[in-house]
Amino acid sequence: MYRFTDYYHNKVTLSFDDHPFSRNPKHVWVICTYKNKWLLTRHKERGLEFPGGKVEENESAREAAIREVKEETGGSIEKIRYLGQYTVAGKGGTIIKNVYFAEIKDLAVQKTYYETEGPIELSHIPKNVKRNKQYSFIMKDDVLKHCMAYIRKKR
Structure with a gap:
């Protein structure tokens, strides 16, 4: 288990154990690769x-992780x-977030990438x-x- 502060000085606790904080977290973050490159998105703000x-x-x-990758990048996940x-224990309460690693099989051009620029x-x-x-x-x-x-380490 790792403990540190984030960019805004909130307390963060990270674990690579199986869902140590919640079986039903309300947030996701997906580290993605596509054709041996990292696949990110540019959030508008x-x-x-x-x-x-x-x-x-x-x-x-x-399911949220798969959807978010599609919405924000046009990426279809091959493996996740x-x-x-x-x-993250912040002023407005505690957020629990799952982190995934995904390999993207293809990118589709979309009319919208929602709050991102693709x-x-x-x-x-x-x-x-x-x-x-x-x-x-x-x-x-x-x-x-x-x-x-x-x-x-896991690759």
Whole structure:
């Protein structure tokens, strides 16, 4: 289990155990690859980030992850696996989020990408992402660092 603070100094707890905080989290985040590149999206307000969002009513977290990737990037998932779960204890309450790793089989051009500007393919995630203004706050805490290390170890 990892404990640290996020970009806004909220307390974050990350675990790679099987759903340690909730069986039914309300948020998802999906680290994606497409043709050996990282697949992100450009959120209209926050900047570059991996796709993710809220779990809708009558939807599992896994289903939400698949839907969010499609909505925000046009990506169809070939493989998806649960990585871990984290909590963010903020001023407005605690958020619990599942993290997934997905391999994308193809990208479809869409009329809308909802609150994003569509897919962004990167050969690498820069080491200075924490200080890079192009990237969303979601990319700037140690969740990304620990998840990337976990993915490298499990590949």
